[in-house]
Amino acid sequence: xxxxxxxxxxxxxxxxxxxxxxxxxxxxxxxxxxxxxxxxxxxxxxxxxxxxxxxxxxxxxxxxxxxxxxxxxxxxxxxxxxxxxxxxxxxxxxxxxxxxxxxxxxxxxxxxxxxxxxxxxxxxxxxxxxxxxxxxxxxxxxxxxxxxxxxxxxxxxxxxxxxxxxxxxxxxxxxxxxxxxxxxxxxxxxxxxxxxxxxxxxxxxxxxxxxxxxxxxxxxxxxxxxxxxxxxxxxxxxxxxxxxxxxxxxxxxxxxxxxxxxxxxxxxxxxxxxxxxxxxxxxxxxxxxxxxxxxxxxx
Numbered sequence: 001x002x003x004x005x006x007x008x009x010x011x012x013x014x015x016x017x018x019x020x021x022x023x024x025x026x027x028x029x030x031x032x033x034x035x036x037x038x039x040x041x042x043x044x045x046x047x048x049x050x051x052x053x054x055x056x057x058x059x060x061x062x063x064x065x066x067x068x069x070x071x072x073x074x075x076x077x078x079x080x081x082x083x084x085x086x087x088x089x090x091x092x093x094x095x096x097x098x099x100x101x102x103x104x105x106x107x108x109x110x111x112x113x114x115x116x117x118x119x120x121x122x123x124x125x126x127x128x129x130x131x132x133x134x135x136x137x138x139x140x141x142x143x144x145x146x147x148x149x150x151x152x153x154x155x156x157x158x159x160x161x162x163x164x165x166x167x168x169x170x171x172x173x174x175x176x177x178x179x180x181x182x183x184x185x186x187x188x189x190x191x192x193x194x195x196x197x198x199x200x201x202x203x204x205x206x207x208x209x210x211x212x213x214x215x216x217x218x219x220x221x222x223x224x225x226x227x228x229x230x231x232x233x234x235x236x237x238x239x240x241x242x243x244x245x246x247x248x249x250x251x252x253x254x255x256x257x258x259x260x261x262x263x264x265x266x267x268x269x270x271x272x273x274x275x276x277x278x279x280x281x282x283x284x285x286x287x288x289x290x291x292x293x294x295x296x297x298x299x
Contacts, residue, residue: 007088008254016064017243023057024236054230055213059180061235064242065167066177071249072164073099075134076116082123082133084253106168117161131157135245136268137252152270159271163241166280170238176228179215223293231285241276244269 026033030050037044074090075083076098083090105113117131126138136153171177217224248268255266279285 002085002088004085004088005257008250009258011250011254013247013250014243016060016067016239016246020057020060020064020236020239020243023053023060024232027053027057027232051213051230054211054232055180057232057235057239058213058230059177061239061242062171062177062180064239064246065171068167068242068246069099069103069171070095071246072134073102075249076130077121082121084137084257103168104172106165107172109165114161117164129157131160135160135248137249138256139252139266139268156271159273159275160245162273163245163271163276166276167238167242173217175217176215176226180213221294225291225293226288227290228288229284231279231282234279234282234285237279238276241271244271 027050030046030053033053034044034046034049037049070091071087073095074087077083078086102113102116104110118129120127121130121133123133128136132153135156139149139153212227212229214225214227217226252266252268
C-alpha cells in the first residue's frame with residue numbers, strides 16, 4: 001500500500017521558506033559571520049563570504065522551484081487517472097522525459113503546454129481546470145459557500161500560470177542549477193564588466209563581479225562561460241511565493257486524506273500579479289556575460 005497519507009501529513013511544506021529566511025539573515029549579518037570565520041581561518045574575505053551566501057540563496061530558490069515542478073507535474077493525470085495517491089512514488093523517480101518538455105513549454109509560453117493546464121479534469125462529480133485541481137484540489141462551491149474565496153481562487157489562476165512561466169525560465173537551462181549544486185563548478189570572481197556609450201562614455205550596462213558568479217556549460221560545438229548577476233532579493237521573494245504554492249498543493253490534500261479537520265479550517269494562499277511584478281521589471285537578474293569558445297579552435 002502506498003503511504004500517501006503520511007506523505008501529505010508529514011511533508012515539510014515550509015522547508016525552503018525556513019532555509020531562505022536563515023540565508024537572508026546570514027547575508028544581513030555578514031560582519032558577524034566574517035568575524036566568526038576568522039577564528040577558524042587566518043584570512044577570510046568579506047566579499048567571498050557574501051558570494052557564498054548569495055550562491056546559497058540562489059540554489060535554495062532553484063531547488064525550491066524544481067521541487068514545485070516535481071509536485072505539479074507529478075499530479076498530471078496518467079492514463080486518464082488522477083495521481084494524488086501515487087504522487088509519493090512519482091516524485092521519487094527520474095521523470096525528465098515527462099517534466100523537461102513541460103518546463104521548456106512553460107518557459108516559452110507554448111500554447112499546447114498552457115492548454116494542457118487549462119483543460120478540464122474530472123474527479124468525482126467535479127470538473128475544474130487541471131491548474132485549479134493542482135493548487136486548490138477539492139475546494140469548490142459544494143465544499144464552501146464563501147463566494148469571495150471562490151472568486152479569489154479563480155482570479156489566482158492566471159498569476160499562478162505567470163509564476164510557473166517565470167520559474168520555468170529560471171530553471172529551463174539547468175547548467176547554472178547543476179553547477180551551484182556542486183559548488184566547485186561555480187567560480188567566484190572579482191572585477192567588473194561595463195558597456196559604455198561611444199559618444200558620452202557613460203555606462204549603458206555592466207556587471208559588478210563581486211555580486212555575480214561564473215559557471216561553464218559544454219555544448220556540441222562550443223564551451224560557454226557564463227557570468228551572471230545575483231539578484232538575492234528576487235530569489236528570496238520568489239522562494240517564499242513558491243513555498244506558498246507548495247503549501248497549497250500539499251495542505252489541501254493533507255486535510256482531505258487525513259481527515260484531521262474539515263475544509264472549513266483549510267488555509268490556502270491566493271496570488272496576485274502585484275506580488276511579483278516589480279521583480280520582473282528589474283533587470284538585475286537578467287544581466288549576464290557569455291563567452292563562447294569554439295571547440296575547433298581549442299588545443
